[in-house]
Amino acid sequence: MSTPFYVSPQQAMADRAEYARKGIARGRSLVVLQYADGIVFVGENPSRALHKFSEIYDRIGFAAAGKYNEYENLRIGGVRYADLRGYTYDRDDVTARGLANVYAQTLGTIFSSAGEKPYEVELVVAEVGETPDGDQIYRLPHDGSIVDEHGSVAVGGNAEQISSYLDQRHQDGMSLAEALKLAVQALSRDTNGTQREIPAERLEVAVLDRTRPQSRKFKRIVGGQLGRLLETDGASTEAESAEEPDEK
Amino acid sequence: MWITAAGRVGSLAYRCFTCEFGLSGRNLVEANSLGIGRLPAAFLTPGSASFMDFLSDHQPDLLPGNRQLPPMQGVVEAPHGTTIVAVTFPGGVVLAGDRRATMGNVIAQRDIEKVFPADEYSAVGIAGTAGLAVEMVKLFQLELEHFEKVEGAQLSLEGKANRLSTMIRSNLGMAMQGLAVVPLFAGFDVDRDRGRIFSYDVTGGRSEEHNFAATGSGSVFARGAMKKLYRRDLSEEEATTLVVQALYDAADDDSATGGPDVARRIYPIVTVITDDGFRRLTDDESSEIARSVLARRLEQPDGPRAALL
Numbered sequence: 001m002s003t004p005f006y007v008s009p010q011q012a013m014a015d016r017a018e019y020a021r022k023g024i025a026r027g028r029s030l031v032v033l034q035y036a037d038g039i040v041f042v043g044e045n046p047s048r049a050l051h052k053f054s055e056i057y058d059r060i061g062f063a064a065a066g067k068y069n070e071y072e073n074l075r076i077g078g079v080r081y082a083d084l085r086g087y088t089y090d091r092d093d094v095t096a097r098g099l100a101n102v103y104a105q106t107l108g109t110i111f112s113s114a115g116e117k118p119y120e121v122e123l124v125v126a127e128v129g130e131t132p133d134g135d136q137i138y139r140l141p142h143d144g145s146i147v148d149e150h151g152s153v154a155v156g157g158n159a160e161q162i163s164s165y166l167d168q169r170h171q172d173g174m175s176l177a178e179a180l181k182l183a184v185q186a187l188s189r190d191t192n193g194t195q196r197e198i199p200a201e202r203l204e205v206a207v208l209d210r211t212r213p214q215s216r217k218f219k220r221i222v223g224g225q226l227g228r229l230l231e232t233d234g235a236s237t238e239a240e241s242a243e244e245p246d247e248k
Numbered sequence: 249m250w251i252t253a254a255g256r257v258g259s260l261a262y263r264c265f266t267c268e269f270g271l272s273g274r275n276l277v278e279a280n281s282l283g284i285g286r287l288p289a290a291f292l293t294p295g296s297a298s299f300m301d302f303l304s305d306h307q308p309d310l311l312p313g314n315r316q317l318p319p320m321q322g323v324v325e326a327p328h329g330t331t332i333v334a335v336t337f338p339g340g341v342v343l344a345g346d347r348r349a350t351m352g353n354v355i356a357q358r359d360i361e362k363v364f365p366a367d368e369y370s371a372v373g374i375a376g377t378a379g380l381a382v383e384m385v386k387l388f389q390l391e392l393e394h395f396e397k398v399e400g401a402q403l404s405l406e407g408k409a410n411r412l413s414t415m416i417r418s419n420l421g422m423a424m425q426g427l428a429v430v431p432l433f434a435g436f437d438v439d440r441d442r443g444r445i446f447s448y449d450v451t452g453g454r455s456e457e458h459n460f461a462a463t464g465s466g467s468v469f470a471r472g473a474m475k476k477l478y479r480r481d482l483s484e485e486e487a488t489t490l491v492v493q494a495l496y497d498a499a500d501d502d503s504a505t506g507g508p509d510v511a512r513r514i515y516p517i518v519t520v521i522t523d524d525g526f527r528r529l530t531d532d533e534s535s536e537i538a539r540s541v542l543a544r545r546l547e548q549p550d551g552p553r554a555a556l557l
Contacts, residue, residue: 055397077291079397080302087299087390088310105285106292214368216393 016111016118020142023120024066029156030124030204031163031186032063032149033170034135035179038128038209038217042183043156045204053206055218057082057094059127061208065156066121066142074103074123091215096127100138100146108144118142122155128208128217132172154186162186177232180205184230200226299394300387300415312383313418323426327356329381331466331498331505332363332373334434334445335474336459337487340522341443343434344491345373346466346499347514348506358509363517365526367392370408370435371519375464377427384415384429391415405437409446409454417452432463436521443521466498466505473497476554488518488529492537493551508538 030043030052041053041063056062056078064071081102082094103123111118123140139147139155152170154162165186174182188198205221212219221229290306300311308314327349334343349357356378363373364385372388374381391411396402403411412433419429433446445457460478462470473494482490492508495516499507508515515538518529529537545551 049400051400054400073292073294074287076294076398077287079394080291080299081287083299083390083394083397084303084307087386102285102287106287109286 012114013112017143020111020118020120024122024142024155025157027065027067027156029154029158029162029187030063030065031152031154031166031183032124032126032137033152033166033174033179033183034132034137034150034172035174035176036132037176037211038207039126039135039137040176040179040183041124041126041204041206042180042187043204044187044198044202046202052204053220055216056099056125057086058091058215059129059208059217060094060096060099061126061128061206061218063124063126063155064121065159067119070119071121071123074106074119074121077106078103078125096125096136096138100125100140103140104144104146106144107140107142111143122159124149124153124155126208128210130210158189158191161189161191165189176207177229180229200230297395297398298411299391302394311418312380312387313415313421317421317425320425325351326427327351327360327378328504329360329362329375329378329464331462331464331470331495331502332375332432333462333467333470333474333491333494333498334373334432334457334460335478335482335487335490335494336443336445337482337484338480339443340436340484340520341434341445342484342487342491342518342520343371343373343432344488344495344516344518346495346506346516347509348504349378350504353503355506358506358512359514361517363519363528364389365519365528366408366433366435367396367402368525369402369438369521370405370433371521371526372412373432373434373463374429375431375467376429377422380419380422380427381429381431384419384431388412388415404439405435405444408435409433409456412446413448413452413454415452416448416450420451423450430463432461434521436523436525438523441523462494462498464505466495466502469501470494470498473551477552484520484522488520489537489541491518492516492534492541496541496545497551508535508542510539510542 028044033040041061043052045052050068053061053063054075062075062078078099082099086094103125107119110116119142122142125138125140127136129135137149137153139149139153152166154166169182184198188196190196205226207219207221208217209219210217296302303311329349330346332345334341343363345362347359348355349360360378363371366372366389372385374385392403392408412431416429428450430450431448435444437444445461446454447457447461447463448454460474474490477490477493496507499505513535515534518534520527
């Protein structure tokens, strides 16, 4: 004989949040940092084909931690949203703020509707401006809230520890090589504080580079260029941050 | 509920009423789900990497081919773009166009731009109804970019050429009423490591052209000029000079094609696509070429002479 039991709304929401957080924490973390010429995305990703970072529009990039099929769906939805908006109005009318809003509404609706399983994803939407002051970084947790971030942000499993590490060390106006080094240091710290080595092949790196002459500012950094950036020591990096030939 | 009501004799009118009511009710709900700001289901449904496929599912009215034309007599007067030429050379391809748009016997625009980058390794030049052509190019650029972003890889050059073919075909209804769009598509094939040219007819028929091609009202004269001047071992500089010569000859004999306008500083648009990607010559570079061609034509108005035998 069963008695219908009552679950308070607070408890139901807390359970859903717990479920989503656990799912996100299973994945590896990734970080997004501002540097002098733009925004850099760095993450540990053993796969060459399944990307964590991607281009949404001219100046807008996307990063996601959590369940691949769910954030891939959101990514394609974002590309469709941005392209449709740019086609209906103008390319300048596609903004990170608008996109972040749509993602927040989508995640929020799914999170609070009892019929759907909450998405186990945490997103970052970043837009590079003409100057560092114009850069925008939004973090979108699983529940549909939006956090406006500055300087650096980390999402994924070990996010809190990594972001406090980054907050202490990140400075405005870092070169690309400096920012990349800091990101890799932050990512390679384990929860118990020990440092491990992440080889360059396991890193996924992409930039939104405001100095790129093309209107599409997103670019993946792979192969030799990534190796060179990781090797240079922080002091002599001015030349490295300049536009390098595309390696496709 | 209404089915039982409809089962009764004499309630036919009532049934129709509820039927309509039910439909409009459903539309209301859909409009509301858009209003919340959540991405509609169509956005999150996995499927095609084509932006046009997405549009035809989600907002078919935005697709140029789906527009209904009112019945009308005769030809619609609208600005028409004229001559586009393309030449391959070892290492790439050059695509160029004159700057004139005409409407009947009137020059509608002196400085129209008719050559556009389609993506990093291809470009499209348009002859025909300017308004429709510019819209087609905009959608074509977006189609290629959308595929690249969703799939993470570029379409093959053949794939791009086929996509353009589909778009021209969807414009056939307009073309029958005199609003044709006939582009020339050129690109660098990174797989085969050479420049390639594709020409089209109004029905979307696609054919690959070798060495050189031209489209638009002055194309006959431009093709004649290129036939006599083309060589397989042209350098990039020679190829850009050749297209300006061909456009000059087209403007010489076709009233709808504009020659270099020295007084207003309006010169042909010349673009080069190599394995470094798309590059449009700056105004200084193209005026340099146009001026040197012009200087020689002052002495020899019909242009360089080819050997007789």
